[in-house]
Amino acid sequence: MIQAGVIGVGQTNYDSKRRDVSMAGLVREAIDHALLAADVEWDAIDAVVLGKAPDMFEGVVMPELYLADAIGAVGKPVLRVHTAGSVGGSTAVIAASHVCSGQFKTVLTVTFEKQSESNATWALSPRYPYSPHINAGAGGYFAPFIREYIRRYDAPEHIGWKVAAKDRQNALKNPLAHLQIPGIDEKMVSETPMLWEPLRYLESCPSSDGACAMVITSEEMVGSRKVAWIKGMALRSEGTLSAGRDEVNPQAGIDCAKDIYQQAGIHNPRKEIDCAEIYVPFSWYEPMWLENLGFCELGEGWKLTDEGVTRLDGSLPVNMSGGVLSSNPIGASGMIRFGEAALQVMGLAEDHQVEDANIAMGHAYGGAAQFFAMWIVSSSKN
């Protein structure tokens, strides 16, 4: 297979309202940064892959039509990807697959959400006939799975506060992050109102505007550029309400992780992966995904968090950029994880750089914890 690598990552700053730009202006801002970082011109781009969450979030149906000029798709193949919240990750995988296929040498990929144009929570809760209109919101949907995790493994409640504080402390080292909360600590989190019991206000992600873009190219086009080599990538899915499904530890997540580890030749992820950007929109998903991804045995994830293993200075830093808990432009959130993993192995993560990060993971999940997208990137080709 043709080796693909990320040669440029571009992000907007993330904020609750980017009213200073249109949707087109928002995506172009990320693209301009990515092209500049990759040191390539438009002529070098062979295809464009766009991703975003449901069209109802902004009320623009098929945004790839309206955005064709802004994303430079005129005269090139364009593909739009959609897999709910994991879309940023799956879009990256689809874009990289374009390169690995040998059909395209260099691909531009971009994802975005402009949540300020609507209200994403309610756009996911229409009044369908024959169904109760429970208006639970995303947090209300995931909260019972979190309670079940806590029950199974007898985890203490401060674990959630710890993740929430840690990710926002990391965000203070990332000027692009939406939430900048000086002095954030566990106590501050624990004193915020209960939102979706057992989740408190600051244990939940914000609603953000923003876009993230990447330039992915083949081995022959890399030249002397800095590159994050894609060593493994995979997507897995499962049903929303399938009988026997374990929502706390979804099989699709386990399988997806096994697939990328096998591709990348990783036998012990806890030891071999230097850092990870994992999709954690609600605090407890850090320990839950640590287990799902095989970084530890079941029931041990919360202990890793509690011991500080996932801190920026820990032995397995998680969400160095501040994560989804600090910036959540939904359609882009997965790609930010993948892009931030790439920045780490390229040594370009600035103040939130993990020293000697050579192998990093990007992870995203979406829907009812049913769509998974993951990749492993490395500073070395072999």
Add this chain to the structure above:
Amino acid sequence: MSETKATLLKAPFELSYKYKRSSGPIMSQVFEGLAKKKILGSKSKANKVYAPAAEYDPHTREALTELIEVGPGGIIESWSWVHQPSNHHLIQTPFAFALIKLDGADTAMLHMISDCEKSDLAIGNRVKAVWSETPTESIADIQHFILDI
């Protein structure tokens, strides 16, 4: 297999949400212009003028930041006659949808031509904008076009 025939259910399902559009620095000027009865087009570095205005050049991919006034007259590039307007149409008497190339522009915009007979219309005929009396900072501030012969 049961012999009972199932009743086939159906239920109404209406979907609607409220949105707030951010038009950005370029298109905001264009919509403000329309409310002041001015049509602005986007001029590229190669002096190509896009009307309706665009934020990005589809061919050179440059950000289009220069706006110049175009119209309010122009020519018909193509058209389609609507014999019997339905409730959904903005004009309730027979009218035409038309691609109109405004004076000073290199591209055509889709709009409507009213107050004319089908036999009056021909590619190349001149039209001019009729402005709405109640500006809304939208493309609807051009109510429609009329023939300008």
